Amino acid sequence: MAGGVPTWEEVARDHGRFLYNVAYRLAGNDSDAQDLVQEALLRVRKGLERYQPGSLEGWLARIVTNVFLDEVRRRRRRPADALPEDPDWVLPPAPAADQVFTGLSDDVQAALASLPEEFRSAVVLCDVADLPYEEIAESLGVPVGTVRSRIHRGRRLLRNALVSTGETA
Amino acid sequence: MNGRPAPDDRLSAYLDGELNAAERADVDGYLAESPEWRAERDAIAYARDMLRRLPVHEAPPGVWEGVLSPELTRARARRRSRLPRALAAATAAVAVAAVVIASLVIPSPDRVTPRVPALSDSHAVRTSVSDEPVSQLATLSMITPFRR
Numbered sequence: 001m002a003g004g005v006p007t008w009e010e011v012a013r014d015h016g017r018f019l020y021n022v023a024y025r026l027a028g029n030d031s032d033a034q035d036l037v038q039e040a041l042l043r044v045r046k047g048l049e050r051y052q053p054g055s056l057e058g059w060l061a062r063i064v065t066n067v068f069l070d071e072v073r074r075r076r077r078r079p080a081d082a083l084p085e086d087p088d089w090v091l092p093p094a095p096a097a098d099q100v101f102t103g104l105s106d107d108v109q110a111a112l113a114s115l116p117e118e119f120r121s122a123v124v125l126c127d128v129a130d131l132p133y134e135e136i137a138e139s140l141g142v143p144v145g146t147v148r149s150r151i152h153r154g155r156r157l158l159r160n161a162l163v164s165t166g167e168t169a
Numbered sequence: 170m171n172g173r174p175a176p177d178d179r180l181s182a183y184l185d186g187e188l189n190a191a192e193r194a195d196v197d198g199y200l201a202e203s204p205e206w207r208a209e210r211d212a213i214a215y216a217r218d219m220l221r222r223l224p225v226h227e228a229p230p231g232v233w234e235g236v237l238s239p240e241l242t243r244a245r246a247r248r249r250s251r252l253p254r255a256l257a258a259a260t261a262a263v264a265v266a267a268v269v270i271a272s273l274v275i276p277s278p279d280r281v282t283p284r285v286p287a288l289s290d291s292h293a294v295r296t297s298v299s300d301e302p303v304s305q306l307a308t309l310s311m312i313t314p315f316r317r
Contacts, residue, residue, distance in 0.1 A: 016228075016233060016236075017225060017228075018225075020226070020227075020228045020232070025223070025226070030229055033228075034228070034232055034236055037228075037236050038236045041236065041237070104219070105223050105224055108219045108220065108223055109223070109226075127217060128220065132187070133182070133185070148181065148182045148187070149178045151178075151181045151185075152178035152179075152180060152181035152182075153178070155181055155213050155217055156212070156216070158216045158219070159212050159213065159215060159216035162215075162219065
């Protein structure tokens with residue numbers, strides 16, 4: 001890592017696992033997470049020259065979240081493209097008749113996927129990527145007060161979703 | 170409660186350590202007084218903990234080879250740049266077509282290439298037989314550079 005700025009290969013090798021996890025928590029499935037990661041890494045490669053040494057994982061989380069929100073906006077503009085292929089983008093994943101959810105994390109992931117994207121992004125940046133509110137606000141281009149509200153409402157919705165699946169009293 | 174705004178979304182910020190000292194003291198006051206707000210805090214804390222305890226989701230086998238493969242990366246980059254390149258190609262095609270059409274439609278000025286030696290000879294012959302002194306000088310002026 002020359003001068004504190006990592007190479008593209010170092011980013012992919014050392015932080016790919018983190019990046020993929022954030023992408024998966026945002027997208028809700030592996031196929032879309034893979035697309036998000038690939039697009040994010042392309043943006044990383046383009047933006048490395050401008051990268052200011054600091055929280056690299058924070059920077060990566062912001063990039064992949066912006067890729068996610070760009071994709072959400074694109075699919076909203078062209079809903080016919082999105083819905084037949086993968087309704088998970090806008091609807092909570094509905095389990096198939098033969099699908100049995102195994103483990104608590106699947107239920108939490110399903111509840112997370114049921115959140116509106118704006119709330120989901122804020123919650124994932126806070127609780128998965130562990131970013132402070134100010135960085136989340138910068139990433140999403142909204143005031144800190146809005147971040148605070150989205151995180152709180154997102155968590156409340158998540159809790160209600162978990163209650164409805166019987167995960168909590 | 171006591172005329173103060175209810176903590177509401179400050180509860181999450183409270184749990185995340187994102188409040189300043191005054192805000193924190195305010196929320197502490199609410200929590201001490203209100204069992205409802207303590208229940209709300211616990212509900213939010215539960216959701217927060219569930220998210221933070223989610224395990225890292227590992228990429229399925231082979232994903233990294235696909236994500237990082239130069240072919241796929243290039244293909245994605247090509248897809249991203251397809252529209253601008255198509256626009257540039259269309260613009261260039263229109264420009265070329267415009268030049269070609271203009272060259273066909275707009276008449277070019279006729280080029281005149283006078284056959285000076287032949288005209289000069291012809292004139293010299295005519296003046297030599299006409300006995301007209303001024304015209305004879307004209308022949309000389311064409312052959313001999315004028316000098317002061």
